Amino acid sequence: MSRLPPELEIQIFESVARDSPYDAAQRLSLMLVARRVKIWVEPFVYPCVAFSRVNNWDRLKHNVATKPRDFLARHVKSICMPLHTVTMQEASEILSACTGVERLACWINHMAGEALAIPQSIPIH
Structure with missing residues (x-):
């Protein structure tokens, strides 16, 4: 299975977290995807x-x-x-x-x- 480049992954996850500022449940769910995603998304919580x-x-x-x-x-x-x-x-x-x-x-x-x-x-x- 191919993986996306890390730079693109970061942009995707940060964009989703940033575009839903009042949806804490969604940001918390994103943090469960992988440890690297938690590091990128947690500041948006x-x-x-x-x-x-x-x-x-x-x-x-x-x-x-x-x-x-x-x-x-x-x-x-x-x-x-x-x-x-x-x-x-x-x-x-x-x-x-x-x-x-x-x-x-x-x-x-x-x-x-x-x-x-x-x-x-x-x-x-």
Whole structure:
């Protein structure tokens, strides 16, 4: 069986991942094709991280522990974080790991009396 040249494979898989920015299931499925495909597609999984459930935080914590130190800093560009799904401490940890964030949306309970510490190094627009 013939194989496509690696450069063409990369273009095909990156194109599919890039052209479906809101279809996380499709990008996650692509990552299961082969290890080399996972390396190409994985950066497209993280541009926008939305915490709609508590288990999203658990997954991100796992990624912080297992990925190279700057992986999330390079690839996470937007975070949507309703603070009923994570604590203020967890939110601060997320922002410390995702220093390349450009867009941040947080819903907080101002009655709780806690403030979210946003690192000054984050270039939020």
